[in-house]
Amino acid sequence: MSLDKTSAQYWKANVRLILISLVIWALVSFGFGIVLRPLISGIKVGGTDLGFWFAQQGSILVFLALIFFYAWRMNKLDREYGVDEV
Amino acid sequence: MDQFTINLLFVGASFALYIGIAIWARAGTTSEFYAAGRGVHPVTNGMATAADWMSAASFISMAGLIAFTGYDNSTYLMGWTGGYVLLALLLAPYLRKFGKFTVSEFIGDRFYSSSARLVAVICLIVASVTYVIGQMTGVGVAFGRFLEVDNTTGLLIGAVVVFAYAVFGGMKGVTYTQVAQYVVLIMAYTIPAVFISLQLTGNPIPGLGLFGTDQESGEPLLARLDQIVRELGFNEYTAHNGDTFNMVLFTLSLMIGTAGLPHVIMRFFTVPRVSDARWSAGWALVFIALLYLTAPAVGAMARLNITEQFWPNGTEGQAVSVETIESDPAYDWMATWQQTGLLGWEDKNGDGRIQYYNENSTAMQERAAAEGWEGNELTNFNNDILVLANPEIANLPGWVIGLVAAGGLAAALSTAAGLLLAISSAVSHDLIKGQFAPQISEKGELLSARIAMAVSIAVATYLGLNPPGFAAQTVALAFGLAAATIFPALMMGIFSTRINNTGAVAGMLAGLVVTLVYIFLHKGWFFIPDTNTFTDADPLLGTIKSTSFGAVGAAINFAVAFFVASITKDTPQEIKDLVEGVRVPRGAGAAVEGH
Numbered sequence: 245m246s247l248d249k250t251s252a253q254y255w256k257a258n259v260r261l262i263l264i265s266l267v268i269w270a271l272v273s274f275g276f277g278i279v280l281r282p283l284i285s286g287i288k289v290g291g292t293d294l295g296f297w298f299a300q301q302g303s304i305l306v307f308l309a310l311i312f313f314y315a316w317r318m319n320k321l322d323r324e325y326g327v328d329e330v
Numbered sequence: 331m332d333q334f335t336i337n338l339l340f341v342g343a344s345f346a347l348y349i350g351i352a353i354w355a356r357a358g359t360t361s362e363f364y365a366a367g368r369g370v371h372p373v374t375n376g377m378a379t380a381a382d383w384m385s386a387a388s389f390i391s392m393a394g395l396i397a398f399t400g401y402d403n404s405t406y407l408m409g410w411t412g413g414y415v416l417l418a419l420l421l422a423p424y425l426r427k428f429g430k431f432t433v434s435e436f437i438g439d440r441f442y443s444s445s446a447r448l449v450a451v452i453c454l455i456v457a458s459v460t461y462v463i464g465q466m467t468g469v470g471v472a473f474g475r476f477l478e479v480d481n482t483t484g485l486l487i488g489a490v491v492v493f494a495y496a497v498f499g500g501m502k503g504v505t506y507t508q509v510a511q512y513v514v515l516i517m518a519y520t521i522p523a524v525f526i527s528l529q530l531t532g533n534p535i536p537g538l539g540l541f542g543t544d545q546e547s548g549e550p551l552l553a554r555l556d557q558i559v560r561e562l563g564f565n566e567y568t569a570h571n572g573d574t575f576n577m578v579l580f581t582l583s584l585m586i587g588t589a590g591l592p593h594v595i596m597r598f599f600t601v602p603r604v605s606d607a608r609w610s611a612g613w614a615l616v617f618i619a620l621l622y623l624t625a626p627a628v629g630a631m632a633r634l635n636i637t638e639q640f641w642p643n644g645t646e647g648q649a650v651s652v653e654t655i656e657s658d659p660a661y662d663w664m665a666t667w668q669q670t671g672l673l674g675w676e677d678k679n680g681d682g683r684i685q686y687y688n689e690n691s692t693a694m695q696e697r698a699a700a701e702g703w704e705g706n707e708l709t710n711f712n713n714d715i716l717v718l719a720n721p722e723i724a725n726l727p728g729w730v731i732g733l734v735a736a737g738g739l740a741a742a743l744s745t746a747a748g749l750l751l752a753i754s755s756a757v758s759h760d761l762i763k764g765q766f767a768p769q770i771s772e773k774g775e776l777l778s779a780r781i782a783m784a785v786s787i788a789v790a791t792y793l794g795l796n797p798p799g800f801a802a803q804t805v806a807l808a809f810g811l812a813a814a815t816i817f818p819a820l821m822m823g824i825f826s827t828r829i830n831n832t833g834a835v836a837g838m839l840a841g842l843v844v845t846l847v848y849i850f851l852h853k854g855w856f857f858i859p860d861t862n863t864f865t866d867a868d869p870l871l872g873t874i875k876s877t878s879f880g881a882v883g884a885a886i887n888f889a890v891a892f893f894v895a896s897i898t899k900d901t902p903q904e905i906k907d908l909v910e911g912v913r914v915p916r917g918a919g920a921a922v923e924g925h
Binding site: 251254255258259262265266269273274277278279281289290291292293296297299300301303304305307308310311312314315318319322326327328329 | 401404407408411412414415418419420423537540541542549550551552553554556568570574577578581582603604605608609611612615616619622623626825910913914915916917918
C-alpha cells in the first residue's frame with residue numbers, strides 16, 4: 245500500500261513538472277514567437293525586435309534547455325522516490 | 331580540377347564511407363535489426379536521430395522558404411524543433427520502459443486490441459510511405475544535379491544506394507551510417523554559412539551574425555535587408571504578413587507530427603535505459619539545433635547577397651547588365667543553375683539589364699512605367715535551389731560546393747533509410763508476425779523485413795518518378811497523418827487509464843479520415859490534379875490551410891476517443907496495471923519479445 249502511494253506521488257510530481265515545462269514551451273514559441281510578438285516589439289534586438297529573435301533562435305534554445313532540465317530533474321526524482329533503474 | 335570532378339569526389343568518398351559502415355555493422359539477429367541490441371549510447375543515438383530527422387526538406391528546402399518569405403516561415407524552425415519537447419516529456423521514456431520494438435506493438439498491447447494495432451500499422455505505413463516518396467523525389471533531383479545525369483537516372487542510382495545499406499544493415503548498420511551522415515551534412519551546412527557570415531558581418535557564428543551589423547552599410551543586417559526588399563516592392567523580411575491563427579495551427583501540426591513520426595519514435599527504443607531515453611531526446615535536439623539555428627541566417631544572408639547581385643549599384647541605381655551576368659565569374663552560378671530549369675531570367679524590355687523587383691507592387695509599377703521596365707526579369711527562382719546554390723553565389727571555394735553536394739544527398743538518403751526501416755518493421759513484425767503468421771521463425775521475419783524494404787523502395791521510386799504532387803504536399807500529408815493518428819493514441823495510452831480499446835480505435839479512425847478528407851478536398855482526391863473543391867488560398871474552414879489541419883485532426887482524435895471511452899466499458903485492471911508500470915522507470919530490463 246505504501247508503495248502504491250509513493251508511485252502515485254511520483255506520478256503527480258512528474259505531471260506537474262511536465263505541465264510547467266509545457267507552459268514555458270508554449271510561451272516562447274506560440275507566445276513570444278507569434279501571438280505576443282506585437283506586445284514585446286518595443287524591445288529591439290539587432291535590427292529587429294525580440295519576437296523575431298524568439299521565432300528564429302530563442303524558442304529553439306529554450307526547447308533545448310527544457311529537455312535537459314526535465315531529464316535532469318526526472319532522473320533525480322526517480323532516485324528520490326526509489327523508482328530508478330538498478 | 332573542374333567543379334564536376336570535385337563534386338563527384340566528395341559524393342563518391344562519402345558514399346564509400348556509408349556503405350563501408352553498413353557492411354561492417356551488418357545485423358545478425360532480429361533484435362539487432364530493429365533496435366541495434368539496445369547498445370547505442372544516448373549521444374550516438376541523438377546524432378543518428380538528427381540525421382534521420384533532417385531530410386531533404388530541412389537541408390535543401392527550408393532556408394529557401396525562409397529566405398523568400400521571411401518571418402512568416404519561422405513556423406518551420408519552431409515546429410520541427412518544438413516537437414522534440416513533446417517527445418522527450420510525453421512519449422520517449424514511457425515507450426522505452428514498455429520495452430517492445432515498435433510503436434504499433436505499444437498501441438496493440440495498451441489498448442488490448444488487435445484492431446487497434448492494425449489501425450496503427452496502417453497509419454504508420456501510410457505516413458511513412460508518403461514521406462519516403464518526397465525523399466526519393468529529393469534524392470533524384472540532387473543526384474541528377476550533381477552527377478549531371480537526368481532525374482530518372484539519378485533517382486535509380488539513389489534507390490540502389492538506399493536499398494544497399496538499409497536492407498543489409500538494419501538498425502545497427504543504419505545507426506552508425508547515420509552518425510557518419512550527420513557529420514557530413516552538418517559540416518556541409520555550417521561551413522558555407524560561417525564563411526558567408528564572416529564576409530557579411532565579421533561574426534563567425536551565423537546565428538549571431540543574423541542579428542549583427544552589415545559591414546558594407548554599417549547598419550544592422552536585418553534592417554538593411556528590410557530596407558532593400560521594401561525598395562523593390564517586396565514584403566519586409568521581418569514583418570508578419572500572413573494569418574496569425576493559421577501560423578499557430580501550422581506550427582502546432584508540425585510539432586505534433588514530429589512527435590508522431592514512427593521512424594523518430596523508434597530511435598528511443600534503441601537506448602539502454604529509461605533515463606537515457608530522456609537524455610537522448612535532448613542530444614538529438616542539440617544536433618538538430620546546430621542546423622536549425624543556422625538556417626535562418628543562411629536564408630537572410632542569401633536573400634541579401636542575391637538582391638545585391640542584381641542591384642550592384644543599389645536599388646535606386648542601374649540593375650545588373652546581361653553582359654556582366656555572362657562574363658563576370660561572380661555570376662557563373664546563374665548559368666549553372668539555368669541548365670536545371672530551376673532558374674530563369676529574360677531581358678523583357680531589351681535594355682541589356684535584368685531588373686528584379688515585385689511587379690505586383692503598385693509603387694514598383696509606377697517606377698517601372700517611369701523607367702520603361704516591362705515586368706520582373708528574374709522570371710524563375712525555385713526556392714529549393716537556394717541552399718545548394720548558396721556557396722556558389724557567395725563565391726566560396728570549389729571544395730565547399732562539393733561538400734554541400736555530399737551533404738544534401740546525405741540528408742535525403744539518411745531519412746529515406748530510416749523511414750524504410752520503420753516501414754519494414756511495421757510490415758514484418760506487426761503485420762506478418764503480429765497478425766497473420768505468429769509462428770514465423772526469426773530468420774523468416776528478417777527475410778520478410780528485407781522483402782518489405784525492397785518492395786517499399788520500389789513503390790517509392792516509382793512514385794518518386796511520377797510524384798502524386800509536389801514533395802512539400804506529400805510531406806505535409808505525412809505530418810498531418812502522424813499528428814492526427816499516432817501522437818494522440820500514444821499520449822492517451824500513457825496519460826489516461828480511462829481510454830479503452832473502442833475509444834482508441836474510434837479516435838484514430840476519426841483523426842485519419844477527417845484529416846485525409848480535408849487534405850484531399852484541397853489537394854485533389856488521391857492527389858489527382860483538378861479533383862479538388864477548395865484551394866489553400868481560400869480554404870474550406872476560415873483560414874485553416876490543408877497543411878495546418880493536422881492539429882485539428884489531433885483534437886478530433888482526442889475528443890472522439892474520450893467520448894467513446896466514456897460511454898463504453900472501462901479498461902480492465904491488468905491494463906491499468908500495465909499503464910502504472912510504464913509510468914515508473916524501475917524494472918526496465920531487456921526487451922520483451924512480442925507475441
